[in-house]
Amino acid sequence: MITNIKDQEYDVIEVTNEMPVNRKGGVGSVIENLGSGFRSIGAKALWFLLDHNYRDFEVERVLTEFPDIAIGSYDELPLCKAPLFHLHIYQHDPLLLQYLMSRKVVLTIHSLLICEAQSNGIDLSWSVKQQEDMIAACNKVVLVSQSELQNYYKYNYHKLNPNVTVIHNGLRNSGSFRNQRKNDVIGFCGRLVPRKRPEYVQKLLREKGFSNYSVMIAGRGFSPYAKNLLLDLKIQDRVQFLGWCGGERLKSFYDAIDVMAIPSTYEPFGMIALEAVIRGIPIVCNRVGGLGEILGDYAFYSDDDTYESFRGAMNMWLKADSKKITDITRGALQRYYLNFTDITMAQKYLNLFRTLN
Amino acid sequence: MSRSISTEIELISYYNYHKNYPTAYLFGSESTLSQEYFHSSQVFYQNKYSLFYKTNNSTLIIRPFRMEKFGQVYINPQELLIDFQKIKNGTYKIIVVHNFQVEDRNPNLRECLAGIFLASQIDGKWEEPENYPIECRTIDTLVYVYAENGQVFYL
Numbered sequence: 001m002i003t004n005i006k007d008q009e010y011d012v013i014e015v016t017n018e019m020p021v022n023r024k025g026g027v028g029s030v031i032e033n034l035g036s037g038f039r040s041i042g043a044k045a046l047w048f049l050l051d052h053n054y055r056d057f058e059v060e061r062v063l064t065e066f067p068d069i070a071i072g073s074y075d076e077l078p079l080c081k082a083p084l085f086h087l088h089i090y091q092h093d094p095l096l097l098q099y100l101m102s103r104k105v106v107l108t109i110h111s112l113l114i115c116e117a118q119s120n121g122i123d124l125s126w127s128v129k130q131q132e133d134m135i136a137a138c139n140k141v142v143l144v145s146q147s148e149l150q151n152y153y154k155y156n157y158h159k160l161n162p163n164v165t166v167i168h169n170g171l172r173n174s175g176s177f178r179n180q181r182k183n184d185v186i187g188f189c190g191r192l193v194p195r196k197r198p199e200y201v202q203k204l205l206r207e208k209g210f211s212n213y214s215v216m217i218a219g220r221g222f223s224p225y226a227k228n229l230l231l232d233l234k235i236q237d238r239v240q241f242l243g244w245c246g247g248e249r250l251k252s253f254y255d256a257i258d259v260m261a262i263p264s265t266y267e268p269f270g271m272i273a274l275e276a277v278i279r280g281i282p283i284v285c286n287r288v289g290g291l292g293e294i295l296g297d298y299a300f301y302s303d304d305d306t307y308e309s310f311r312g313a314m315n316m317w318l319k320a321d322s323k324k325i326t327d328i329t330r331g332a333l334q335r336y337y338l339n340f341t342d343i344t345m346a347q348k349y350l351n352l353f354r355t356l357n
Numbered sequence: 358m359s360r361s362i363s364t365e366i367e368l369i370s371y372y373n374y375h376k377n378y379p380t381a382y383l384f385g386s387e388s389t390l391s392q393e394y395f396h397s398s399q400v401f402y403q404n405k406y407s408l409f410y411k412t413n414n415s416t417l418i419i420r421p422f423r424m425e426k427f428g429q430v431y432i433n434p435q436e437l438l439i440d441f442q443k444i445k446n447g448t449y450k451i452i453v454v455h456n457f458q459v460e461d462r463n464p465n466l467r468e469c470l471a472g473i474f475l476a477s478q479i480d481g482k483w484e485e486p487e488n489y490p491i492e493c494r495t496i497d498t499l500v501y502v503y504a505e506n507g508q509v510f511y512l
Binding site for chain 1: 427428429455456457458459460461462463464465466469470485486487488492493494495
């Protein structure tokens with residue numbers, strides 16, 4: 001085990017495959033905000049990184065940038081002392097579950113893989129089975145939205161484990177809210193997978209009213225479909241792919257866009273919506289997953305997940321006057337302060353841990 | 358401007374990665390690249406045919422470069438080395454790609470990280486970097502080469 005820990009005892013051991021370094025998905029962002037939330041309320045968490053994909057220099061970066069880190073295998077977990085384990089993992093050694101059987105374990109599911117498989121039209125059966133085994137093995141399951149809870153029941157996961165609750169994700173306040181941008185740029189952020197419908201924002205560029213607009217896409221992945229779409233729509237010079245963005249680049253992206261489009265058909269939570277909300281960026285989206293729970297009435301919603309509905313919602317945003325945009329962004333920010341800060345999330349987890357101790 | 362030379366084939370942590378599968382051949386994927394910002398002035402601008410050279414019969418060097426396309430500037434800030442002694446026999450296409458496999462932290466949104474993809478032929482068809490698991494965007498083809506018994510030849 002490699003570690004930089006100084007203390008012997010912790011309130012919780014947070015077990016994860018990913019830290020906020022070269023983050024491949026949303027888990028790294030949640031870890032970052034859970035960490036800042038715990039620090040704010042004085043909770044002591046140890047971050048145990050296992051079954052990760054980091055290379056040596058990335059491991060070094062993790063150890064340098066974050067305190068209370070241990071990196072090792074499941075059989076080294078006993079070297080760390082805490083009353084319970086909180087899992088965020090999406091890949092693991094099968095023997096981990098055996099080890100955890102006699103321990104108190106909370107599992108947060110950041111995305112139900114059975115829904116990921118269906119919404120992206122891909123086979124994840126092996127990973128789905130792994131996730132189901134974890135659900136069955138833990139004391140308590142946490143889902144990140146009420147919508148995910150409905151999916152949990154829909155797929156009969158309550159028969160695997162009926163002890164389930166919802167804790168929404170939270171985000172640290174960066175204090176970067178500012179008034180409306182007028183850059184004529186539509187933003188899209190996320191992995192370019194089918195369920196996020198990245199093609200919708202690009203199709204929009206050919207529509208009446210959007211001839212002066214361009215699109216910025218921040219996210220991993222490209223595809224033959226993406227290449228052909230640009231050619232078919234003749235929009236190669238109007239779509240800027242920024243790649244896998246982190247740090248200052250992500251901030252530049254948010255500064256550059258007028259609106260955030262989230263046409264996803266499945267979104268377990270929607271961290272990207274929170275990121276836009278704290279910066280005063282209006283959101284056009286489907287009322288799916290956590291998005292409706294985050295935004296309430298303060299977004300431009302499409303009626304369903306078709307392109308036509310998304311176009312309708314984008315037109316509502318386009319025609320909205322300055323006051324309407326201000327009302328929407330301020331209203332969304334108010335909801336953020338009430339329900340979705342990193343501190344709120346951390347406090348809810350700590351309360352949950354106490355019920356299990 | 359050469360900062361360092363990569364002496365190993367850069368292996369990305371693809372979940373379905375297999376060492377001898379051609380899609381392993383993506384160069385310039387070091388995540389250390391993303392920790393610094395690279396300004397255009399730091400990187401040589403060159404004609405694409407001067408971007409590469411052989412140091413001996415088995416090694417191809419890709420110089421640092423910037424390349425403009427699609428209204429953006431694709432930058433490879435580091436000299437890259439492709440050691441054909443580690444690569445199986447066959448014909449390859451050396452493609453400049455927009456590197457989607459490494460986190461880019463450069464706040465200049467017009468600039469993007471480039472990578473080099475060594476495309477092989479599978480059943481007579483060229484691999485495309487856009488396909489899984491590479492999922493990078495083709496920017497330009499630099500050169501076709503043939504590898505045999507650890508040696509590399511221009512085609």
